[in-house]
Amino acid sequence: MSFHNSSSSDLQPRAPRKRKRSSAERGLASDHDLANLARTYLEVQHRLWPVPVTQGVLSAMTDDVIQQMVAHYKECHQSQRLDVTTAMDRSNGLQLKLAAAYARYSCDNSSPTSIVDQMVNCLHKAHAEGRFIPWEFIFTDYSVSGLDSGRRGYLNCKELINAPEKPIDTVYIDDFTRASRDSLEWWKLGWFCKRRCLRMIGASDGFDLSSPNWDIFITIYGLLSRLFIRSLQEKVGRGMKGAARRRTCLGKPPMGFTRKLMRDVDGNPIVRPSGRPQFTWSIDPVSREFVEQLFELFVDRRMSAYAIAKQFNQQKIDGTDTWSESTIKNMLWNPAYIGVFIWNRTRREFDFDKEKYVTVQNPRKEWIVTHEPSQAIIPLAKWRAARKLLAQTKRKPGLRQPVSRNQQRATTLFSGTLVCADCGRELLLYRSAQQYKNMYCVNGRSGVYGCKLCTSKSTRVIEDCLLGFLRDTVLTEQSIDELVARANEHLKSLASRPKVNVTPLRSRIASLQKKIDSFVQRVENLKESEEGLREGYERRIIQQQTEVDELKKQLRETEQTNAPVPPKLSKKTLRSYLPELRAILNQEIPVAAEAIRRLTGPIAIRQEAIPGKKRGARWIASFSPDLLAILRHVTQEKDCPDSVTLEYLCGGNWITPAAVSVPVESVPKYEQLAPKFRELHDKGASIQTIAAAHGLCWDQVKMILRFAATGERPSWPKKKKSPNRSDKNREKFMSHSDEVVSRRSNGESFAKIALELGIGETTVRRAWDHANPCCARKAMENGVTPVRGAYRHLKxxxxxxxxxxxxxxxxxxxxxxxxxxxxxxxxxxxxxxxxxx
Ligand SMILES: [Zn+2]
Known part of the structure; x- marks a missing residue:
């Protein structure tokens, strides 16, 4: 409750999402800082080494030179490449030993300028020992926690220590605690230098790796830095725990929330000891829509996290295209969206085995959980549904995945439903390009486990065949009527069963129970002298208890059969659901796929060769469509008497859905046409007439008729660049079509027209047929020659x-x-x- 007007201006705009820094850029300073470093380097070196300046080893201090130095440094840092040769060539004239310097700035201490101070200290120390540090051998890491061993400057320094040319003999470090706070890294660095017989000198603290007690020093430094980190962690931890309890902001709020200024009861902003205002998390009106959208896509539309990430990236949700599957999943898990905020759930810890930092969950009692229902964005039921869906897809270690990804969220209408009949594997997409999706069995391609399903089928063909079957055969009024008739008969027979009297059973149970109680009583009251009887009593108790349990089970079963039978199914109401059932198939793919699976159960696919065809095969889909299950699903959400009956019927095993086999194949057009053509031809229609009526060529019809007669499949001429004969003919008669029709209507004979146009008489007839397809069709149906206009020599x-x-x-x-x-x-x-x- 607030006593003041918390104006919307208290809400801070959400910080834009930042791209994760690439590993090449980690630890790289800004150009400004680098320029500053380069300038200081030149200043100090010019002062310390007057001779090299005159020899040209050190460049003059101009802006161009500094720019060059910065560019060179950045390139080496990003590409993780050492430029040893340049440094050595340039310093060749100097009869001096070379050295390297490593400086590090981390967020937990001082300002970035301190990196400059560190370098200056190293340069001075090196000069005092008569060693020269070229610019190429300065290594720095900015703003990277010392706990991160993957930093580039550090790695480059290690590379230089390992360089085969052995360009340096000393590595300078300002203060040993800076190199790394982690003792493991310490030993590694020390060991590296030792193995390469290099010196390692602390510029400020005077640590020397070559001193006899170097290992003891390292241990002590490691110990000290560890103590320092521990105390720092505790201090920070205490502060954050308090902040979490006060509900002030900790870290970046997740999407859907933003920071809001905290005010006291008088409406004044609460400030921290440092003078900066305090913030708390609050719902962000802008991004909460995205959260709602996310849950809607995942729960209601059954989109996968992967698909959502893709869509979010396309739409640049929250102004970013950095969405990944795991980000989406993490958001769906987040309890903040139902107003539950958990802090201190995990911590980072160094895993000595894997040699890297890992996230570890804290014990539950250390969590700080606050619940604010007013800050909930998603209703609890929806959030729970999302969790349930997520948990189902989670792979359980050591167990076979119970539900496949496709069964969860299908990518095509039959994904997750088709199973190979040979090896039992789920059929997957073989090619998933937008238009040419193909499904196949992974084992069948190479015949693993004796799988013989070696062909693939286009999803278009699969969907056409199976959906067509479901629409025409399963989801029909007739099949509903059949189901209702059978169900009602079953209900009738159930209702006519005589009722069993349960009173004797009940009294038997009661008397046994009494006996057990008395035995228990006796055991409890046993005197010490009667200890020998205990075992006998206990055995009796166990015996009778088993009998009671058995009788109770019988009683339950009898009561169930005595229960009243629900009302009969109504043909009319169930028929009225038919449009709805059909509409289910047209829903969005994942939802429709789930409904289809409910209707068909798993569909087993086997293949059989097509006679007369060398390649490809026909698929045979076998399954048992369960109309009852899908009807129950549809009526479930409705308040109708049939839903109760359907629920009751689903419990029993009175009906076994009949198995059906559906061929899945794309029947070529010629095969579809063949029987019809044959019939027409037998009735007397000429080949030319049939061709004209169907817009085909004479030779095409001829081949189809041959297929109908002999089963020999047509071998269509391959598409050539030059038009073949039939194409030429086609062009010829088509170009003359108009001319022929007009001449014919004037009563000219075909022979005369052919002579005058200089083409064959057959071509003239074809031209006429082309212009009058109806006439040809009519003639074909009657099995006569078409009347192609009239020729009369009479006036x-x-x-x-x-x-x-x-x-x-x-x-x-x-x-x-x-x-x-x-x-x-x-x-x-x-x-x-x-x-x-
Ligand atoms: Zn298979």
Missing amino acids: PEQIREVHSCLTEGKLSIPEIAARTGVSQSTIRRERLRLTQG
Whole structure:
């Protein structure tokens, strides 16, 4: 509760997420600091070594030179490369021994300038001992904790100590506690120098590795630095514990939270002893949406952490594209989102075995847990659901993974559902490119464990076949009716069972229980002299207790069968769920995949060769669709009487879902067309007519018909760059199509058109068919030659005269012929035309 208006300005904007520094950049100072270091180096060396300056070993102090030095230093630091030759070449003229200096600044002491002081001390000490330190042999680590042994400057220094040319004979360090606070590192560095017969000198504390007691010194320094760290840790730990209890800020708040200024009861900001204001964590209105989105994607839409990370990176959520799967998982685990804040859960500790720092969990009693329901972003139920999902995917050590990743969050509709019938392995994506996803058995490819499933199938084909089957055969009114009929019959038979009287059972149990009680009483009241009887009593008690347990089990079972049977299923209501069931298949992939798995159970896949085909195989999917289970799932969330009955029915094993086999294959178009073409052809349709009606070529239809007759699969010509004959023909008749149609409608004969256009008569017919596909289709269906317009050599007035004579019906054909001057056969043809309409 707050007594003041905590204005929104108390909320601090969230700090932008920073990219993790690459390992190459760790310990590298800013350009400004490096320039400062280089300038001081030149200043001191110029003063100490007047001769080398005149010899050109040391450059003059200009901005360009300093820039160069900084660039060179950075390059060496980042690439972890030593430039020994330059340093040696340049100092060759000097008859001086060379040395190296190592300086370190860590956040727990002093300012970055102290690194300059350290270097100056080393330069002076080296000068006093007559040794020259070239710029290339100055190594520094900025702002890196001494506990981190992976630092670059330190590693480069070690490299130089190990260099085969042996360019140096001494390493200078300002103060021995600076090199490393970790005794293990101490021994390593000392040992390195010893093995290479190098000196190691502490510029300020006068430590000398070559002194006889060097190892004792190292032990003592190690001890001292350890004590120093311990006291520092305790001090910091105490302060932080207090801060955690006061709910002031510790560290960076997770996404969804931000820092908020703390105020006292009078509304004044609370300040720390240092004068800076104190902050606490509070919900950040901006990023809380991201948290809600995260949980929605994971729990409701069943997206995987990996997919969420990908999406977050694409959308630059929270202004960053550094999301990874583990970040997402950590966020989902975080109890802060239900308002539970835990501090001091883990600590960092050096693992001497692995030689690195590891995170260790503290005992629970050391945790500081605060619960603030007002700071919850996610409802408890949703957060729990997320945890449950996370826990399911977690691999348990030493156990086979109980649920596969695909069963958790499918990537395709049938991921996690398809199983190899040969070896029992889950089928996986073989190729997962957007358009050409393929599934296969890992073992089948090389035939491991005798697996024979060596082919892969496109997910498109799998989905088409299996979903088609589910839609057309399983999710139908007919199958629901069948299920309801069987279920109701079963319920009827259950209801008609006679009730068993349980009273004798109950009284038997009660009398036995009484006996046991009396035995127990007797055992308790045994006198010391009767100790021998104890064992006999106890045996009796155990015997009778087992009998009671057995009877109780019987009673439970009988009571269950005596329980009233739930109402019958209603055909009508269950049918009304059908659209909903079908809609399930169209949901988002992970959710739909789960529903499909519930409906089908695991689908076993085996393959069988396709006759007449060398490559590829047909897949046969065998499974037992369980309509009852999916109906129960759909009705579960609804308040309907059927849901109770379905729940009741699911408990028993009265029904075993019938197993079905579904072929999974993409049937080629020619195979689909073959039976139809054959039938048409048998009915009398010509090849050309069928081809025209289907927009195919003559030779294509010919090959399909041959396949239908003999089973010989067509070998389609491979696509060539130059068009083949049939393509040329096609082009030819298509280009003449319009011309032919217009000439034909004027009554010209095909022979005449062919002659005039300079093409074959067949091509002319094809051209006409191409323009009139309906006519060809009609003819094909009736098994006749299409009527391709009419050719008449008669003039229009002659036709009219002949027709009028024919319709009058008074004159015979020879008489009409005599009157009109048209041949008798022509008149007969015209009569046929009239009668046929
Ligand atoms: Zn297999």
